[in-house]
Amino acid sequence: xxxxxxxxxxxxxxxxxxxxxxxxxxxxxxxxxxxxxxxxxxxxxxxxxxxxxxxxxxxxxxxxxxxxxxxxxxxxxxxxxxxxxxxxxxxxxxxxxxxxxxxxxxxxxxxxxxxxxxxxxxxxxxxxxxxxxxx
Numbered sequence: 001x002x003x004x005x006x007x008x009x010x011x012x013x014x015x016x017x018x019x020x021x022x023x024x025x026x027x028x029x030x031x032x033x034x035x036x037x038x039x040x041x042x043x044x045x046x047x048x049x050x051x052x053x054x055x056x057x058x059x060x061x062x063x064x065x066x067x068x069x070x071x072x073x074x075x076x077x078x079x080x081x082x083x084x085x086x087x088x089x090x091x092x093x094x095x096x097x098x099x100x101x102x103x104x105x106x107x108x109x110x111x112x113x114x115x116x117x118x119x120x121x122x123x124x125x126x127x128x129x130x131x132x133x134x135x
Contacts (some may be wrong), residue, residue: 020069027063027119041097045083047091048124057127058098063093063119070120073109091122099126106134 029062030037031047040060041048064083069075076084088105096101103126108115 002027003041020067020071022067022069022071022118025117025119027061027117027121028067031065041090041094043090045086048094049092051123054108055123056125058103058125060094060098060124062087062094062122064123068118071118072115073107073120076120087120087122091124093128094124102126102130104127104130104134 019087026035029035036051039047041062045065046062047065048060048062051061064070064087068080069077070080070083091092091105095105103124106125107113107120108121108123
């Protein structure tokens with residue numbers, strides 16, 4: 001019986017160590033529909049909405065609906081691989097629908113990546129010719 005308790009305790013400790021303790025962001029409020037957003041796609045895992053400060057004629061953000069520690073791409077875990085693939089797939093569908101001549105996907109990660117909201121998000125940018133290098 002003590003072996004079972006040890007397993008239960010280990011599971012609890014593992015769950016606690018994975019707990020997302022980062023503060024809520026504006027994206028969490030958008031997910032909960034506490035603040036309005038122009039949503040272009042939604043399913044059980046992802047939400048895509050127009051950026052309030054667009055940097056291109058089309059500027060949509062794709063986010064996971066459950067952050068689960070994904071404050072930054074560098075925090076991604078192996079068990080989140082399917083979710084990350086789904087987010088890229090959603091971004092590609094949004095890009096294809098809104099920017100038939102092409103688009104750019106951007107993920108800003110951390111301070112030097114100019115990340116301003118610590119909830120993983122993919123920028124879908126298009127509607128004009130993009131330049132290179134991006135900046």
